[in-house]
Amino acid sequence: MAPAASKLRAEAGLQALPRRALAQYLRLLRLYPVLTKAATSAMLSALGNFLAQIFEQQQKKENCSQKLDVIGPLRYAIYGFFFTGPLSHHFYLFLEHWIPPEVPLAGVKRLLLDRLLFAPAFLLVFFLVMNFLEGRDAAAFAAKMRRGFWPALQMNWRVWTPVQFININYVPLQFRVLFANLVALFWYTYLASLRK
Structure with missing residues (x-):
């Protein structure tokens, strides 16, 4: 018994x-709202990069235990902790303050601000920080920007526009960074394929 x-x-x-x-x-x-969102962003960003590497190896039919870049998840964790979490936290607060829900067409205005200003700037910061964390020079950054920025931004608009519409307009403010980070697990697979 x-x-x-x-x-x-x-x-x-x-x-x-x-x-x-x-x-x-x-x-x-x-x-600790910013610290909690930063830590959560770091963990989910690192996990996203790790899963992206596994996915890429499966696509190439490689042995998953051989060529995993253990520094990749660390770079993404650094980016998530210092950039994704804090910047997203403050951006969502800014949207709530600058375009309150009672403003006519608030949802559309917030979405346009996110898609046309925040998304390109955030993507630029991503490419810049990753270039720095990889120890690459300005020429490598310029080459990656020419090759990858526009396709990544177009894909960002296609993938993230409906996600951000839901996030900005229906997800409670305190959970928006978490919601975006959970969706980003899949987004990092795409970004990792552009970074090669």
């Missing part, structure tokens, strides 16, 4: 784990 009761308690504890994790995340989000 005791082993069965112990097993039931363990299963109940496992079922409560997501609730406890969510409660802890919400507490940290309330106490």
